[in-house]
Amino acid sequence: MSTTQEHLPAVPEGDEPIPNPGLPAHQWRPTDVDTRAEKRAERQVAALFGVATLALVGFFVSYFVFQVGDNWDTIAGFGASNVMLGGTLAIAFICIGVGLIHWARKLMTDHEIVELRHPASSSEKDRTETVGMVMQGIDDSGIARRPLVRNSLLGALGLVGLAPILMLRDLGPLPGDKLYHTIWKPGMRVVRDVVYTPIKVSDLEIGDLVNCEPEALANGGPDGEPLEGVELQIAKSKGAVILLRMEPDDITPWKGRENWSVQGIVAFSKICTHVGCPISLNERTTHHLLCPCHQSTFDLADNGKVIFGPAARPLPQLPIEVDDEGYLVAQSDFTEPVGPSFWERG
Template identity: 55%
Template structure:
């Protein structure tokens, strides 16, 4: 038995449609199952009950709105968190009941009391052939009347103008930001700049830094500079003291530290998070964002994770008053790699 699909009212057959029942050996579509009446369709009492339920739900919504007002007007904020929490709860639950009351009520009404007979509607062709023909003719007429095909001079100059005209719209964005220049290659650190505590900016003596301790360090004067955050984003340093025996400085870097005290850039060479987690027994530094791990005993070589370069070391020494100072700026750009870094 074949299902007579075309009888379903689709006008025209220019579009091939996937129709179960194309081949002979397929089941016939049995059509919509018979409608099964609901409780409310058969029992007037059930109908009445559903009606009352819907009304009750709408009443709950009213109560919800009142709860909102109660929270808004009768729970004054007094700088305590409990008060705010209570107000937030009342506003939220009030809104929730107000909305759910309406929503659930309407849906319950639709489900129990509105007709639930499924209705069939025919699909129409998205683009009937007649429309296509008409449209084609219109487009051709438009093209003809405009004369764009017959006048290549006009067409080509228009094309050229249209291609060029948007360029200013791109160029005008040039002033979004300055050019990088070599700003990424320098930080505030320089010869003699004292290492100070973050955030207070108080200087640090070498004797303050005991074995096992870690200081979060900013250059002296950072808190006073105009573009503080930009400078801080490059200059933050982590200062640690190890047993000098455990450090293995490479040739030329022996005196970058002071008696086991070493300073490394805190900005991850991966994508720039602060590498601030110092494990004082393993001497590993861990970045909390992407877990790059650096080994202090090997001049902060990467031993795990996505970073590819060691953290740059800040050469330090002690000044006459016993304070730690930088011997120079970092010897390489800090933070994530960039094309011009080289």
């Protein structure tokens, strides 16, 4: 085919920076002159995209089928999950890349053009012409008249986009409603952290602050079964509380919380509602609790309300009372989720 300058601005003769040396005669490709070769190339491209799609389906299946951790599935001594995830994703990317190259070399329009350099600034005319060139490129690619290639490519690329979304699951399990529940139960004693000794009202003086845990951690889980490893650490972090004793008249409870304290003793979650740091920096005279990470400050005399810093909501309060033996116990679990509050923001 002869040289074409379609969609290029006309250049008056004599204004060209160098004489046009011309281009050699256009060399036709087999797919340009042979319909069977064109259809064969189209099927080859679609087949490559199809293989990519199958590889991505294999990626998703492998993610859920092969076990990881203590009982790893293996292939030739290697972790089956790693081999299959890496192998299928590599096959998918290679097939998509080769398919695109084959498409461009065999099926897209193959016209030589001459393009002169233009000023760096773009005029309205240039922008209009650029849009025209883009539309011409889309037309030359044949994507509109080759639905087999187009649809197979879209199918493969659609699954490629899902692959990283699926892998986000490895960041950890979704919290669901787990943050709404801890191992605290009605009648469960409040015990000192580490030593797990129960606490009576008489054990605390005005201004005392004590780090505490639920008694179940000393005797096993809430069902009496011992907790170990990750489960134990999760239970401790979610159930950790602080006890603070102040003058009863200093407490201004919200409606419904009038009986949540015992003779000036209040219990609050130890986990900051900003990003989950453990807090226990107490200002004795003000009843303010400070987070050492980002200086969020909570007023324990006023229902754990945030008075400074980036925390978005008050510290959850644990309702407490005294059992028949005089020890401090929980009235119930927390009535709101503990921990960071970023996950519940709209």
